[in-house]
Amino acid sequence: MHLRTGRAWTVVRxxxxxxxxxxxxxxxxxxxxxxxxxxxxxAEPIRSDADTLQWQNYATAVTRxxxxxxxxxxxxITTLATIGTVFSSSLVGFAFARLQWRGKSVCFAILLAxxxxxxxxxxxxxxxxxxxxxxxxxxxxxxVPSWLxxxxxxxxxxRQFFRSVPRSYEDAARIDGATHxxxxxxxxxxxxxxxxxxxxxxxxxxxxxxxxxxLVYLSDFHAYPVSVGLRMYQSMEGSWANLIMAASLIALVxxxxxxxxxxxxxxxxxxxxxxxx
Numbered sequence: 001m002h003l004r005t006g007r008a009w010t011v012v013r014x015x016x017x018x019x020x021x022x023x024x025x026x027x028x029x030x031x032x033x034x035x036x037x038x039x040x041x042x043a044e045p046i047r048s049d050a051d052t053l054q055w056q057n058y059a060t061a062v063t064r065x066x067x068x069x070x071x072x073x074x075x076x077i078t079t080l081a082t083i084g085t086v087f088s089s090s091l092v093g094f095a096f097a098r099l100q101w102r103g104k105s106v107c108f109a110i111l112l113a114x115x116x117x118x119x120x121x122x123x124x125x126x127x128x129x130x131x132x133x134x135x136x137x138x139x140x141x142x143x144v145p146s147w148l149x150x151x152x153x154x155x156x157x158x159r160q161f162f163r164s165v166p167r168s169y170e171d172a173a174r175i176d177g178a179t180h181x182x183x184x185x186x187x188x189x190x191x192x193x194x195x196x197x198x199x200x201x202x203x204x205x206x207x208x209x210x211x212x213x214x215l216v217y218l219s220d221f222h223a224y225p226v227s228v229g230l231r232m233y234q235s236m237e238g239s240w241a242n243l244i245m246a247a248s249l250i251a252l253v254x255x256x257x258x259x260x261x262x263x264x265x266x267x268x269x270x271x272x273x274x275x276x277x
Contacts, residue, residue, distance in 0.1 A: 027248065035242050057246045061233075065233065074251075074254070080146075081146040084147035088150045089154035089199060093154075094184045097161075115153060136217055137219050161195045173187050197264075211227045
């Protein structure tokens with residue numbers, strides 16, 4: 001009975017995986033087609049003849065616009081923002097989890113309440129602040145907030161993880177004369193690699209695919225990240241659908257590498273959270 005149930009779940013998973021993979025497969029097929037054959041009706045079957053596949057679409061997609069510059073901009077923004085998110089979120093999470101200070105519960109409740117606010121609600125106030133600071137059309141609005149707390153959700157993850165660490169670890173460091181910073185740096189961070197990997201992966205993917213903030217704060221297209229740069233493959237004369245698909249698949253590679261490299265930390269973090277429930 002259990003064997004049949006296991007096989008049934010395997011079949012269901014394979015079917016779901018194939019359904020989820022179909023848009024990616026179509027995007028790959030479309031990236032190799034002439035522009036006038038992508039949306040033909042009725043749709044033609046996917047061809048395997050190498051003579052009909054236009055692999056040069058990838059080279060055209062990279063050279064038609066400064067796509068490599070877009071990728072470099074995204075790498076810069078994502079790297080700096082992710083480092084800031086991990087550092088500031090872990091630091092704030094440590095303060096909420098291990099330090100005693102007046103008003104901590106109230107501040108943590110306010111922090112959780114900010115998770116209920118859509119980003120669009122804060123867009124205009126934030127823009128006015130950054131404009132007053134002279135940060136518009138720079139990368140500062142996209143990077144600096146990550147160094148000032150990062151995300152309420154990531155702070156919550158670090159707080160929950162640090163709360164699960166036995167108090168004896170901290171007490172042993174205190175006996176040796178360790179300060180709050182030394183406890184955070186030499187005790188908490190080394191044992192929090194699973195949550196650091198999870199936060200780094202989620203933050204990197206979030207900043208890589210961010211579209212609204214770069215669109216609002218950046219006006220020079222040479223400073224665009226890849227998420228906004230892909231929009232430039234659409235013009236008043238029409239959309240280069242095949243080039244958009246090719247460029248999108250190229251832009252998918254860096255976050256995919258990040259997820260693959262941090263997959264074990266993501267799985268380990270899920271295991272830690274399950275054990276704590």
